[in-house]
Amino acid sequence: xxxxxxxxxxxxxxxxxxxxxxxxxxxxxxxxxxxxxxxxxxxxxxxxxxxxxxxxxxxxxxxxxxxxxxxxxxxxxxxxxxxxxxxxxxxxxxxxxxxxxxxxxxxxxxxxxxxxxxxxxxxxxxxxxxxxxxxxxxxxxxxxxxxxxxxxxxxxxxxxxxxxxxxxxxxxxxxxxxxxxxxxxxxxxxxxxxxxxxxxxxxxxxxxxxxxxxxxxxxxxxxxxxxxxxxxxxxxxxxxxxxxxxxxxxxxxxxxxxxxxxxxxxxxxxxxxxxxxxxxxxxxxxxxxxxxxxxxxxxxxxxxxxxxxxxxxxxxxxxxxxxxxxxxxxxxxxxxxxxxxxxxxxxxxxxxxxxxxxxxxxxxxxxxxxxxxxxxxxxxxxxx
Amino acid sequence: xxxxxxxxxxxxxxxxxxxxxxxxxxxxxxxxxxxxxxxxxxxxxxxxxxxxxxxxxxxxxxxxxxxxxxxxxxxxxxxxxxxxxxxxxxxxxxxxxxxxxxxxxxxxxxxxxxxxxxxxxxxxxxxxxxxxxxxxxxxxxxxxxxxxxxxxxxxxxxxxxxxxxxxxxxxxxxxxxxxxxxxxxxxxxxxxxxxxxxxxxxxxxxxxxxxxxxxxxxxxxxxxxxxxxxxxxxxxxxxxxxxxxxxxxxxxxxxxxxxxxxxxxxxxxxxxxxxxxxxxxxxxxxxxxxxxxxxxxxxxxxxxxxxxxxxxxxxxxxxxxxxxxxxxxxxxxxxxxxxxxxxxxxxxxxxxxxxxxx
Numbered sequence: 001x002x003x004x005x006x007x008x009x010x011x012x013x014x015x016x017x018x019x020x021x022x023x024x025x026x027x028x029x030x031x032x033x034x035x036x037x038x039x040x041x042x043x044x045x046x047x048x049x050x051x052x053x054x055x056x057x058x059x060x061x062x063x064x065x066x067x068x069x070x071x072x073x074x075x076x077x078x079x080x081x082x083x084x085x086x087x088x089x090x091x092x093x094x095x096x097x098x099x100x101x102x103x104x105x106x107x108x109x110x111x112x113x114x115x116x117x118x119x120x121x122x123x124x125x126x127x128x129x130x131x132x133x134x135x136x137x138x139x140x141x142x143x144x145x146x147x148x149x150x151x152x153x154x155x156x157x158x159x160x161x162x163x164x165x166x167x168x169x170x171x172x173x174x175x176x177x178x179x180x181x182x183x184x185x186x187x188x189x190x191x192x193x194x195x196x197x198x199x200x201x202x203x204x205x206x207x208x209x210x211x212x213x214x215x216x217x218x219x220x221x222x223x224x225x226x227x228x229x230x231x232x233x234x235x236x237x238x239x240x241x242x243x244x245x246x247x248x249x250x251x252x253x254x255x256x257x258x259x260x261x262x263x264x265x266x267x268x269x270x271x272x273x274x275x276x277x278x279x280x281x282x283x284x285x286x287x288x289x290x291x292x293x294x295x296x297x298x299x300x301x302x303x304x305x306x307x308x309x310x311x312x313x314x315x316x317x318x319x320x321x322x323x324x325x326x327x328x329x330x331x332x333x334x335x336x337x338x339x340x341x342x343x344x345x346x347x348x349x350x351x352x353x354x355x356x357x358x359x360x361x362x363x364x365x366x367x368x369x370x371x372x373x374x375x376x377x378x379x380x381x382x383x384x
Numbered sequence: 385x386x387x388x389x390x391x392x393x394x395x396x397x398x399x400x401x402x403x404x405x406x407x408x409x410x411x412x413x414x415x416x417x418x419x420x421x422x423x424x425x426x427x428x429x430x431x432x433x434x435x436x437x438x439x440x441x442x443x444x445x446x447x448x449x450x451x452x453x454x455x456x457x458x459x460x461x462x463x464x465x466x467x468x469x470x471x472x473x474x475x476x477x478x479x480x481x482x483x484x485x486x487x488x489x490x491x492x493x494x495x496x497x498x499x500x501x502x503x504x505x506x507x508x509x510x511x512x513x514x515x516x517x518x519x520x521x522x523x524x525x526x527x528x529x530x531x532x533x534x535x536x537x538x539x540x541x542x543x544x545x546x547x548x549x550x551x552x553x554x555x556x557x558x559x560x561x562x563x564x565x566x567x568x569x570x571x572x573x574x575x576x577x578x579x580x581x582x583x584x585x586x587x588x589x590x591x592x593x594x595x596x597x598x599x600x601x602x603x604x605x606x607x608x609x610x611x612x613x614x615x616x617x618x619x620x621x622x623x624x625x626x627x628x629x630x631x632x633x634x635x636x637x638x639x640x641x642x643x644x645x646x647x648x649x650x651x652x653x654x655x656x657x658x659x660x661x662x663x664x665x666x667x668x669x670x671x672x673x674x675x676x677x678x679x680x681x682x683x684x685x686x687x688x689x690x691x692x693x694x695x696x697x698x699x700x701x702x703x704x705x706x707x708x709x710x711x712x713x714x715x716x717x718x719x720x721x722x723x724x725x726x727x728x729x730x731x732x733x734x735x736x737x738x739x740x741x742x
Contacts, residue, residue: 276730276733277726277729277730280680280729280732281729283736284654284677284732285650287654287677288650288651288654288657288681291650291653291656292653292654309649312642312645312646312650315642315646316646372642373635373638375642375645375646376638376639376641376642377638380618380645381622382618382622382630382632382638383622383632383633384629384630384632384633
């Protein structure tokens, strides 16, 4: 019989999750500074899979933990607290919920177990060179040819595509639709074929986690269409509900603040009253953000749906995270441009890597400017 | 419940329009309003039920303070709940003045700070001996309308809390006019008769805790003020047209409005959380740190919101005719009182360091 996690008290559940992570999570994988390829974390994934904890948010009938919003937040909080890597979770976070919500029984039976076991590893094909903030402008075409869709076009910023077996993508299936949001469909496609080419993009920090994916008459069977043809846009929007609070969670900023504090202390930066004040500002920004986050989390726990106002969490915390890492660079003084860990006492703090890590947050998941557009219209009711 | 009744009471009385009228007629408060507030239980919100109060916590006091801030009401609600009753309920809960304060029959100002030779705060040197006060006190809120003064002074054997009547012999009150039309009192005593209410270290402890409460309540008042200032501004940018469009349709205005809104919400959540935590905390040092967190956040938000509100109103924001200026002026006064954001970030940091070292 499956455990009914939701019936547990929050405190008991937290203890259970914390206990498992602390006992079983491999020490060498804690707080990984980069996104790992699957091979690097496969041994951890096997443990998680055996425990039945790969998909905390999925309903139990599909092999998930069936956690409600409150328990889910606790799970993620504990995951972040212990520095547990999220693994290659695009399948669990995005494809699974999509198939569970809009897929056929055949699609569920076939794909869901393969996501849980990581037999298939997924990447997300949304953005294109001409479709970033204006995602509905995407141009990658998929045309029906016999039993297949034939795909032509290009995706970009595809995280870890070079380590994925499959891609779930938004494609244009009706170029003549009157509005560009119409005529978009959700397709699943295998990466291992001659019509798909992946090139890595080197980022500012020298990492290669983002990719470009080129489709030149790539093919995928027609049964890999998820949901109705030309209804992909609405479905993609429906998937965003929970991510919107997750993306505004305080943990990244909290962790960075802890790092800043020990680094600044070790470097004697607190002797400077100006630095002290800026640290206090940043620390209070994090504390008060956490209070706002708790307000939205309580809404979820009461079973309410979050409104568009949840976007303010993302704006505040990503900008705050950046300020914290900028203070780390400042505290590093002349070492502020040095690659790799800087010694403070007997620990090394990689200030540049933290600085870089904080940059994309204000760009991805709907740039903060897009979030401000959303808030101004949907929450403040401003015209135009 | 508490919020709705406080809001209704203030709105029925005329909202911010009433506050403007009181300012224009000399800057006092409305005695009838004091009675109405007392009837609603406002002053006794944190006073135990056995002493005639509602027996609720600081968080409930914060709810009321937010409503006071929304209509920039000049009545000394935060001063009474936080300071005068904060001292009396801790030091002499059975004194008749407590019941009178709760019942709105009297208003007492609290004189506890002193000005040093260079104008800044100084250690207390105001003396109390043989039933008489000598020396001076500064930054006394509500000094012009109060029926009496609770004065913290140095007695023969440590600090004392005494009560001096308004108009007592040897008491002079200099009213310093504030940006919002209120008066801040500078008191000087020369042999002023006063009744001793309490003495010893408990006075200093009660004062410190009452100041923490008041600081946090002032933060809540600023949160309510900021929220309303933002609403007024939002309404204005939706209706003011230039280039044949509402100015709120321009993206640069929209993004600024969003930033102010986010600032408001963060301040509201942070301050409410701090007040709630203070209710469950007994350690006065931790309570002081939480109060500093609240005031630092509230002042940062209120300064930004009221100043940007003037900018978004354009030239009319600079006139006295539009209400938004009243909010800026009240924010200036509330920010300076009991310490601004930079001051409280300093206290907060020091408290955190001390806790970490302990």
